[in-house]
Amino acid sequence: MSIIDERPGLDRRLDPLARALGARLIGPGDPTWDAARAAWHLGADQHPLAVVVPDGVEEARLVLEVARDAGARVSVQPSGHGAGASLEGTILVRPSAFDELAVDADAGTLRLGSALRWQDALAALAGTGRIAPAGSSGVVTPAGYLLNGGHSWFSRTLGAGARSLRAVELLTADGELRRIDDASDPEAAWAIRGAGGALGIVTALELDLAAETELVGGSIVLGWDDAPAVLALLAELAETAPPELEVHAAIMRMPDAPMLPPELRGARFVELQSVYRGSAEAAEPWFARLRAAGTVQRESLRPFGIEALASIAAEPSDPSPGDGFGTFARDLSPATAARLFGVFDDPASAGLVALTFRLLGGALASGDGLPSIVGAVEEPVIVGTLGFGPPDLVEPGFAALRAALGDADSGRAFATFLREPSYAGAYDAESLARARAVKASLDPEGRFVGSRAYG
Numbered sequence: 047m048s049i050i051d052e053r054p055g056l057d058r059r060l061d062p063l064a065r066a067l068g069a070r071l072i073g074p075g076d077p078t079w080d081a082a083r084a085a086w087h088l089g090a091d092q093h094p095l096a097v098v099v100p101d102g103v104e105e106a107r108l109v110l111e112v113a114r115d116a117g118a119r120v121s122v123q124p125s126g127h128g129a130g131a132s133l134e135g136t137i138l139v140r141p142s143a144f145d146e147l148a149v150d151a152d153a154g155t156l157r158l159g160s161a162l163r164w165q166d167a168l169a170a171l172a173g174t175g176r177i178a179p180a181g182s183s184g185v186v187t188p189a190g191y192l193l194n195g196g197h198s199w200f201s202r203t204l205g206a207g208a209r210s211l212r213a214v215e216l217l218t219a220d221g222e223l224r225r226i227d228d229a230s231d232p233e234a235a236w237a238i239r240g241a242g243g244a245l246g247i248v249t250a251l252e253l254d255l256a257a258e259t260e261l262v263g264g265s266i267v268l269g270w271d272d273a274p275a276v277l278a279l280l281a282e283l284a285e286t287a288p289p290e291l292e293v294h295a296a297i298m299r300m301p302d303a304p305m306l307p308p309e310l311r312g313a314r315f316v317e318l319q320s321v322y323r324g325s326a327e328a329a330e331p332w333f334a335r336l337r338a339a340g341t342v343q344r345e346s347l348r349p350f351g352i353e354a355l356a357s358i359a360a361e362p363s364d365p366s367p368g369d370g371f372g373t374f375a376r377d378l379s380p381a382t383a384a385r386l387f388g389v390f391d392d393p394a395s396a397g398l399v400a401l402t403f404r405l406l407g408g409a410l411a412s413g414d415g416l417p418s419i420v421g422a423v424e425e426p427v428i429v430g431t432l433g434f435g436p437p438d439l440v441e442p443g444f445a446a447l448r449a450a451l452g453d454a455d456s457g458r459a460f461a462t463f464l465r466e467p468s469y470a471g472a473y474d475a476e477s478l479a480r481a482r483a484v485k486a487s488l489d490p491e492g493r494f495v496g497s498r499a500y501g
Contacts, residue, residue: 184356209415272340372430
């Protein structure tokens, strides 16, 4: 009797995988199917042929062989962030076995498996005097983040996260395990640093670390009425702040939801989050300017170690139905800021819970770091939003914010901030053509599918 006969929900073409992987192949009808296929965004409803958890490179090669024989596509999701496609006719790979982690503080490098999350990497850096270009969330995987650009707390001094990516070990559709770096394949290395979401199965990454012994940061909570002053300050900081200072601002309108702590239900406030590379003494004049933007309700600024970086933003650590976008804004003039705040404060935008801003500039504008499709970012700030609820509740607010930006909207963003399932919102036509050529070289049959297409 076939293994598939014992699990009638599985596609019979996957019989070789079912025999080899056993319970590590999960299909429709299996008790853990819904949990296995789930994306981080709970609104994404994925229906792959099966979910597989290979125990290493050899089983991953078998996945590719079976996919080729079955005419199926392959998608790789370490954590499910950024997922959105239905994945019909696709084998979904969870690379949980690729979990190595090694820090070489003297050489200033970090090697880690594609299954690991930033919180794992940051914990390993504790006490080393080194920092990595991590973003605001500890539960995002460095693999998904770096392969799609990555905006870091340190991007104003280090550039986009992807520009610290030294090498990637990639299992391509032909079963070859390749090391992609500037020496072996500079064009593929350029593309994978920002448009690497569907080139193969990443098993490991190596990235450059920066030296830093002092970090200061945290958050300052101000009143809702302080929002106009905060936006004016951000516009000023975009021109005057040193690269060592990063500031994120969020105008928050919390829903009156029972899952929230009582003090947050229905609350409206402004939160400034900041990280400074350097001493508390050097940071204090800049933090004083943040405090002076309004009436301080709470503050948590303090020196911290790199292992605590994710606590600055304290983003949710569990999957949620939240949706949003970000875009590079050409300016944050008083007129633009007033239009944005007016739209967000309008009852028609009730599905939106946050209007967010992040400083750009510094090394991002100069294009510092390893060669990357990300390129230089000339705009001074990212404007974004987050919404909760069905499309008919959040989409009007999304559209109204885009309209309020007007000519200030560049139409570009880091790929990790895009809602659209394409890299076209992140890169220009010439860069996309180069990335497509790399995709065709490494994956000529188009076996791999990611959350974003190459054009």
